[in-house]
Amino acid sequence: MIIQLPYGKEYIEFKCDLEKLKLVTLNCELADIGDQGIIERFYNPIDYDSLDKFIKPEDKVLIVVSDATRYTASDRIIKILLWELASLGVKRNNIEFIISLGMHRLPTVKEMEEILGRGILENFKINIHNAFESKNMIFIGVTTYGTSVYINKILYEFDNVVIISAIGYHYFAGYSGGRKSLVPGLASIETIKANHRLVIDEKGYGKNPNATIGKLKGNPVHLDLMEAAKMIKVPIFCINTILHRKRLVDVICGDIENSFYRACEEFARISSVEENERRDLVIASCGGYPRDINVIQSLKSLENATYFCKRGGVIILLSRCKGGWGNKEFSEWLKYDDVNVFKEKLIRHYAINAQPAFTWRLHSINYNILMVSDLASSFQRKLNVKLFNSFEDALKEALSRLPDDYKGFLIPHCWETVPSNLVEQ
Numbered sequence: 073m074i075i076q077l078p079y080g081k082e083y084i085e086f087k088c089d090l091e092k093l094k095l096v097t098l099n100c101e102l103a104d105i106g107d108q109g110i111i112e113r114f115y116n117p118i119d120y121d122s123l124d125k126f127i128k129p130e131d132k133v134l135i136v137v138s139d140a141t142r143y144t145a146s147d148r149i150i151k152i153l154l155w156e157l158a159s160l161g162v163k164r165n166n167i168e169f170i171i172s173l174g175m176h177r178l179p180t181v182k183e184m185e186e187i188l189g190r191g192i193l194e195n196f197k198i199n200i201h202n203a204f205e206s207k208n209m210i211f212i213g214v215t216t217y218g219t220s221v222y223i224n225k226i227l228y229e230f231d232n233v234v235i236i237s238a239i240g241y242h243y244f245a246g247y248s249g250g251r252k253s254l255v256p257g258l259a260s261i262e263t264i265k266a267n268h269r270l271v272i273d274e275k276g277y278g279k280n281p282n283a284t285i286g287k288l289k290g291n292p293v294h295l296d297l298m299e300a301a302k303m304i305k306v307p308i309f310c311i312n313t314i315l316h317r318k319r320l321v322d323v324i325c326g327d328i329e330n331s332f333y334r335a336c337e338e339f340a341r342i343s344s345v346e347e348n349e350r351r352d353l354v355i356a357s358c359g360g361y362p363r364d365i366n367v368i369q370s371l372k373s374l375e376n377a378t379y380f381c382k383r384g385g386v387i388i389l390l391s392r393c394k395g396g397w398g399n400k401e402f403s404e405w406l407k408y409d410d411v412n413v414f415k416e417k418l419i420r421h422y423a424i425n426a427q428p429a430f431t432w433r434l435h436s437i438n439y440n441i442l443m444v445s446d447l448a449s450s451f452q453r454k455l456n457v458k459l460f461n462s463f464e465d466a467l468k469e470a471l472s473r474l475p476d477d478y479k480g481f482l483i484p485h486c487w488e489t490v491p492s493n494l495v496e497q
Contacts, residue, residue: 077463077484078360079444080392084463085484086355093355093482096347096380096489102321109316110152117309117327118334126309129161131231135169136253139176140183141369141398143361144238144249145313145320146312147189147410153234153311170226172257174239175264175424177399199226199325203261217296219267222260231284238313238495239332241490243375243431244283247339248292249312252300252330259300264424267296271427272419278433285375286340286495288333301328303334314339317359317485344492347380354381357390360381363487365392366398367447367455371428373486377437379494381480386440386470390463393445405429406454411437440473442466 073090073479076083088095093157105113114123135153137146157167169188171179178200191267192198202208209222227233237249245252249331256264273280282290312335314322321342324335345473346376358373369393377387397403402425406416414433418426436439436456444466452459460466471478483489 073482075482076410077357077390078277078364079357079390080364080394080446081361083360084357084390084444086463088179088184088386092355092478093480094347094351095382096481096483098343098345098485098489099410102103102316102342104319105322107474110149110320111156112154113323113325114156114311116325117393118324118331120309120331123309124160125246125308125323127157127160127162127232129163130166131162132166133157133162133168133234134230135167136172136235136237136258137169137187137231138253138257139171139173139279140187141177141365142238142240142248143174143315143318143362144186144236145315145318146236148320149236149311149313149323150189150192153236158216164195168197168199168230170201170224170258172253172481173201173203173237174256174259175203175261203259203260203264204258206260209260212305213301215296216297217267217270217292217299219263219296219300221255221300221303222263223254223300223304224258227258227304230306233306233308234311234327234356235308236311236313238315239335240315240488241285241343241372241376241448243285243372244286244293244427246286246288246291246296247332247336249335250310251297251328252303252392253405254328255297255300255455261299264491267300268424268427269422270296272422276416278457280428284494285401286344286490289496297333299328302489314342316342316488331485336443342497343488344490344495346492347481348491348493350380350385351480352382352474352478353388354483355388355390355467355480356483356486357488359485363394366393366395367391367432367451368402368428370431374435374441375431376486376490378439379439379491380483381439383438384440384441385475388442388463388466389457390442390444397451399426401428404426404435406456408433409456442469
């Protein structure tokens with residue numbers, strides 16, 4: 073069987089031996105929701121006012137969108153949303169956008185065009201969040217977890233806020249999307265650091281066991297995020313997109329909390345598989361751009377791949393990484409090879425990108441990682457992986473390390489694929 077493995081904006085073809093490798097894929101029959109389906113969701117939210125009741129003709133509306141590291145189908149949603157806002161009498165000059173960056177890098181003009189869609193840059197004001205500009209922040213309270221919440225004050229300049237975000241798995245917040253568009257998306261660097269530090273179990277191995285993929289109950293990172301987001305006293309209408317191989321298969325709208333939980337349930341239903349064994353080899357593609365835009369984003373797919381692989385097994389990770397590390401701080405923390413030394417430094421001198429670096433270090437010790445990537449060979453030592461420009465060469469290397477009777481999994485869209493036993497029921 074010929075399988076196409078996403079790689080950046082291209083594909084690598086692989087002739088798969090199904091006697092050795094089991095193809096792990098999600099339901100391929102999921103249909104696109106269609107434009108009319110999107111409109112229907114706007115007017116049938118979860119326990120919330122429909123769009124026409126939520127927004128009045130005279131309202132000023134701020135639309136929050138994610139950055140280039142996440143494909144959310146925002147360009148498609150925006151086109152339809154603007155039609156509906158116009159039909160409700162909202163004036164174009166009363167609509168602005170803000171890109172929810174968290175502490176990610178600034179988007180390029182080309183990336184903004186991809187995020188927003190054709191004609192938006194030329195016709196609307198586009199704001200870009202900067203977590204490091206304290207003058208643009210307003211203090212709104214302290215969570216029960218001790219996080220001082222500073223949020224971009226632009227939110228309070230509008231009558232209503234509309235959030236467009238995609239639901240997906242997140243390796244320590246449980247799920248991405250929803251409340252994350254506000255915190256960390258529009259929060260200060262101090263707030264982001266305080267929230268992310270909840271990942272760390274200072275008395276244990278280094279990571280709080282409840283801060284993990286597919287888990288919301290008892291997850292301190294998620295609960296802190298939700299509490300902080302609910303402190304924002306501006307009416308918020310959430311548009312949660314659910315994607316399958318970048319196909320928009322559902323949209324769930326409503327408030328910041330109930331719609332998010334319903335969307336997570338739906339995403340987990342279509343994005344978990346009944347494969348709870350671990351095998352010798354896992355061949356995993358992140359799913360292409362932007363999920364393999366840089367090393368940090370690739371970690372999410374690597375994390376998922378580990379749940380299918382035996383400890384000490386081989387993982388071939390296909391991740392183009394045109395954006396390099398994704399953050400310089402992440403690479404600097406990878407100088408620590410010893411896990412115990414790393415953990416001690418992490419607890420004493422916590423930094424936001426230190427935690428994902430710690431997770432990468434653990435995986436690079438527990439698994440043999442062969443990475444098909446455009447990364448330069450200089451990345452190899454810090455990552456503790458073997459880099460390849462060719463998938464064929466990586467596969468040849470993997471087979472040389474495996475017994476003749478090996479068994480493996482092939483996962484073309486690993487970013488959105490986890491075993492069902494990880495997901496809360």
